Amino acid sequence: MRLSKAFIPTLKEVPSDANIPSHQLMLRGGYMRQLTAGVYSYLPLGVRALTKAMxxxxxxxxxxxxxxxxxxxxxxxxxxxxxxxxxxxxxxxxxxxxxxxxxxxxxxxxxxxxxxxxxxxxxxxxxxxxxxxxxxxxxxxxxxxxxxxxxxxxxxxxxxxxxxxxxxxxxxxxxxxxxxxxxxxxxxxxxxxxxxxxxxxxxxxxxxxxxxxxxxxxxxxxxxxxxxxxxxTSLMPKAARVEKNEPLKEIHTPNVKTIDQLVEFLNIDQSRFAKSLVYRHNGKPLLILMLGNDQLNESKLTAALGGGNASPMDAEELLSLTGADGGSIGPVQLTGFRIIADKRLEGLNGLISGANKNDYHIANIDLARDVNVDGYYDLRSIEAGEPCPKCSKPLKxxxxxxxxxxxxxxxxxxxxxxxxxxxxxxxxxxxxxxxxxxxxxxxxxxxxEQNHDKDGIIWNKVLAPYAIHLIAVNMSSKEVAAASEKMYGQLGEMGVEVLYDDRANITPGFKFKDADLLGMPIQVIVGDKGLKNGQLEIKRRKTGERILVKLEDALTEIKKILSE
RNA sequence: CGGGGUGUGGCUCAGCCCGGUUAGAGCGCCUGCCUUGGGCGCAGGAGGCCGGAGGUUCGAAUCCUCUCACCCCGACCA
Incomplete structure (x- = not known):
């Protein structure tokens, strides 16, 4: 394909809508254009890359x-x-x-x-x-x-x-x-x-x-x-039961809303707290208990519930159904809710949770004794550094x-x-x-995303829209034009897919920048500089490595590189 | 769907707060000259009802209301 005739609209500047490298480069390289949100037109180069993948x-x-x-x-x-x-x-x-x-x-x-x-x-x-x-x-x-x-x-x-x-x-x-x-x-x-x-x-x-x-x-x-x-999953240990099962006790916790604040206020380890999350599942109220500051994983939740739609309850409903605002809600004597809990809480006692009364919590909760828990499930999101479930090494x-x-x-x-x-x-x-x-x-x-640098895309030969980007450095030089045209013809006869920059009145720098941006794996550069010695230049896009070869050896050398 | 941001020439943006020349710049484009190994130089030129509708005003890119589109964060996501 001759670049002088091709529809490959490259851009020097990064379009402001593009934030990640693949998006920027596919736009800048003229691979595609956006039509509307989430919908793209693939231009000739984009179609060729997609076709290769297909x-x-x-x-x-x-x-x-x-x-x-x-x-x-x-x-x-x-x-x-x-x-x-x-x-x-x-x-x-x-x-x-x-x-x-x-x-x-x-x-x-x-x-x-x-x-x-x-x-x-x-x-x-x-x-x-x-x-x-x-x-x-x-x-x-x-x-x-x-x-x-x-x-x-x-x-x-x-x-x-x-x-x-x-x-x-x-x-x-x-x-x-x-x-x-x-x-x-x-x-x-x-x-x-x-x-x-x-x-x-x-x-x-x-x-x-x-x-x-x-x-x-x-x-x-x-x-x-x-x-x-x-x-x-991870091998995060469960918390242990405490030996003495004390009776329930209400404690005053003014303006203490989060687990972190509770830990500080009461000076008790977070593993003694049962955090309450209030959801609706298919419309029905659901209380979810998590140990300490464990984060609920909604995917796991949905799976545990056997599908359906689960979403957090809004603040007003929360108050009318539990009698308290978020931060003071707990499982003890809570009616009208299905209550489920994370596995790390299974069988625990001596827990502190909300009292369903603002500014109060309840201590010494024994889940087995005081709460009607309808099942323990793996509901928590694991975090970096926790032990691998298979080998106990830290997870990344x-x-x-x-x-x-x-x-x-x-x-x-x-x-x-x-x-x-x-x-x-x-x-x-x-x-x-x-x-x-x-x-x-x-x-x-x-x-x-995995193969680009500051100049553009770096294709391998499998996905590259063209195998070779042939650059005639200066078409107004008769020698360069003639040698380039000949090379283009010969590569075509060999069945090699070539993108040929035969544009007149385009400076060499412009052509090199375009070639690096478009990213074909091999650039074949024909210029006066090399022709003086009967040579042309082959540049590998990936490494930037350039070799000079005699014109008569060029096809053999290119064939060799293509077959690597 | 919640929060935030942006709409000014093909692209990137300035101008907007604080209303008032003929709406600007760079890139790109066209013409001519020049140049030819990393987005070259010089000269000339084309291209914009300032996203849309309504309003305030003697006067609106600029202020107000509504609306549309796009982007980002979150929610969501086979």
Whole structure:
């Protein structure tokens, strides 16, 4: 492609809306432009990079027996009502003129097709996938392409007859994912994750570490334990029971609201306090007890509650239902609430909690004696430095971007959408499903996050839109123009993808800056300086290393570098 | 959805508090000359109903009200 004819609008200045490197560079390099919040147009260079990523994904999906489909973005609303996902918050975008919705994923359509055509155990297993535009009602799009309302997803679905076969399909996808990200040159790690509203029995996320990530993960450098904070655990010890079980005692605690203030006011260790959090779960009042200053993890809470909508109660309701304001609420003699507690509180006594009377707390609480606790669950967010659940070494906490997510769905959709097959004995069974997603733009953006410098993107040959950026330093020099044109022709004949800067009246500095910004892995520079000695220059974008080669050796040398 | 911020030429921004020339700068763009190894120089030029609507005023980019859009923090997030 000749740059003189190409549509690659580069920008010298950083657009003010872009805050993270991948976003800035994709805009500056003319890879894409924003249309509206969370929606981007991909320009020619962006399409080429995305296409490269898609090719890798296709190859690896096909290699594990995936069959490519193309499913419609427009879905009948009724299908989503049937699966029970029509009203999942912030999930589906719909259109106004018809009872149609824009599909945010395709379990429903896969299920619809499968329910019609999968009839016998002989039809199983199947793995179907697509690479397709997906829509989600993101409340707050951000970070460029990392979180959009419209994005391209590779989504795959496995259909199996048994849980054992699901494990095989799932493992095959996991292996394919590793190959995909490795081939793309992305440094990733895998964490155990919550299956959330997706349902199912297990899931893992493929992550890259990034300060701009929206997920938080716990990692053990020693044994390799890795989990999303939504599900991460640690070996934080429970507090112990105290020997003497004293009777309940009210204590005056004027203007003492937080656990930290209580610790200071009473001079008692925080492990003697039961913190009360007041929520509504599906409309019903819920009191959650946490040990000391442990932080509630809402993902764990939702999981413990078996789904549904849990949110903090507002201050007015709090007062009318408990008789006290936040900071003075506790479990003793509290009526109308379901009470659950974190596992670290299990069986404890000698605790202090709110008295449901402003400025008072109650001491000597024995959860077994004084409170009707409806279950102990793991509800707390772990913190950095806590002992790894597997090997007890300190855990590290870091932010991460989710590149891919794989789920063992089980029968959730088979049940609602009636996806069954007949086994050898003629008995009807639900199909066991798995689902596997990759954000295609995230591949490109995450790669850039990990591979850029102050000048621009640093592509590897797998994702690079072009293998070579050929620069004619000065087109007004007849010799340079002739040698460049010849090189462009020869590389083209070799089948190499070349971006050729043949622009006239553009100064060399400008061309070099553009080349570094766009980031092709190899720059071939033809200028008078080298031609005097019958040479041209080859520069590696990644290292900045330059070598001079004789014109007649250039093709051989380039071939050699390309095959590395 | 709560909090904050920003909308002035293609991009980055100044001007706004404290209303009053013809609305500015840099970059980019066009023309000519010049230059040719790290976003070159000189000269000339095009391009803006100051996000939108309403109001106050003799007069509004500037003050007030409403509204829309975008960005950030939080909430949320398959």
């Amino acid at each position: 090719n890798v994904v296709r190859e690896e999906m096909n290699a594990v027996g995936g069959q490519e489909l193309l499913l419609p973005a427009l879905n009948p609303e009724s299908l989503w009502i049937q699966s029970g996902r029509r009203n999942v918050p912030n999930f589906i975008l719909s259109i106004k003129e018809r009872d149609l919705v824009l599909a945010p994923t395709h379990e429903e359509v896969i299920g619809y097709i499968a329910s019609m055509h999968i009839q016998s155990y002989k039809d199983l297993p199947q793995t179907w996938y697509q690479i397709h535009t997906t829509f989600r009602n993101e409340p707050r799009p951000r970070s460029g392409v990392l979180r959009g309302r419209q994005f391209i997803m590779k989504d795959a679905y496995s259909l199996d007859r048994s849980w054992e076969d699901l494990d095989k399909s799932y493992d095959a996808q996991a292996e394919a994912y590793k190959k995909i990200f490795n081939r793309c040159g992305i440094k990733f790690f895998i964490v155990g994750a919550s299956s959330g509203a997706m349902g199912g029995t297990g899931s893992q996320e493929f992550m890259i570490e990034s300060e701009f990530g929206e997920d938080t993960t716990a990692l053990c450098a020693s044994c390799g334990y890795a989990a999303n904070l939504e599900v991460a 906490i870091s932010n991460a971007i989710e590149l891919g997510h794989i789920f063992k769905l089980g029968t959730k959709y088979s049940d609602t959408l009636n996806i069954t097959y007949l086994d050898e004995s003629g008995k009807s069974n639900p199909v066991i499903m798995g689902s596997y997603g990759i954000g295609m733009e995230r591949i490109v953006a995450c790669y850039i």
